[in-house]
Amino acid sequence: MTRFRTDRTFAAELDAGDLLASCRTRFHIPRRADGREVIYFCGNSLGLQPRSALGFVEQELKDWARLGVEGHFHAKNPWMPYHEVLTAQTARLVGAKPVEVVVMNTLTVNLHLMLVSFYRPTASRHKIVIEANAFPSDRYAVESQIKFHGLDPASSLLELQPRGGEMMLRTEDIISRIEQEGEAIALVMLGGVNYYNGQAFAMGAIAHAAHAQGCIAGYDLAHAAGNIPLRLHDWNADFAVWCSYKYLNGGPGTLAGCFVHERHAENYKLPRFAGWWGHNKETRFLMKPEFQPIPGAEGWQLSNPPILQLAALRASMEIFDETGMEVLRKKSVLLTGYLEFLLDQLVENSLTIITPRNPDQRGAQLSFRLHRNAREVFTELTARGVICDWREPDIIRVAPVPLYNTFTDVYEFVRVLGEELETGDPPSL
């Protein structure tokens, strides 16, 4: 356990000892009007651009110019199997077998596709369990699926609330709720890491409890992929979905990921919304009317994918694959622990951290509630070149990410925040 100190030299010492320090130079860091780099703590919202992304995208633009339709087969990276370049890296990233993952569509689309296949309500077993404060898109998706089946969200959507006075859900409470209502639950669908308070759920234990009651277990990993190490295969999740523009730095609105556990790979009885890209590759271009799904996650593909977006995503996935989640996580725990330590030194009663204090129950992000002048403080932070995230009514989310944030970023952030919060007592930094 590192003993942290409050002086600036300590941040410099941590940066000097950071084995990942050189990764930062592989990204474009946005700059303020005066040319200085911003303090960017929004990698949980939109990850920064790898410097190599331009080259990857240019390659495909050039091949399109040079080859037209022939690029499908004769581009330097032929477009026909282009998405497959990402399969092995993606599988390593989320702890899956290659047959279990595919990069396709966008996140909410993938969630709907998974719900079509895995939410099969019956008269007695029809509930979907989500966490209270789930990301709105997830809520809209599950509600609309419940209605699509002619059911009423008032009785079929079960939202897990923390105990009175507590900010996060206890694993034991999640599990006992699943045990109590198990026979009525069709699907347990939690965010791997909650977007609002940054809580990471015990995904393996929850999937186990869900399966013990005969329920399906799915995860939305938008805030988990590229943030915490994942072992989706071993945790036995039935499905998972995630986007690639947050921690994965794939670029605004880029393609999303999808995991379907191997045990469903050849279960063609599952209903699914199909498209030609999910059809057997050998016979796809015979253009026959009968749909033959590709075994595994690829069988859920609909369309031929946007190559330029995939190209940008490759740039970042190479960096993740070279670095490895274990190494990233090690730095991440230290970086976020240091942020937590410094926040705890600020003037008393100026903020409350609402993210779990236990590093095992969180990723990079810390969320905190400001007790006074929250909106004004946030506006000032932005004006001073600190890019973090505001959530109504008084929450600031900050995510120092190990690929490109430094310990000095963290130090500077807390120093600026301290100045803004100052209420007569100067912060001790």
Ligand SMILES: *Cc1c(COP(=O)(O)O)cnc(C)c1O
């Ligand atoms: C970011 C995020 C989304 C966004 O959905 P898109 O389909 O990518 O626009 C959905 N769910 C969660 C949990 C998120 O964090």
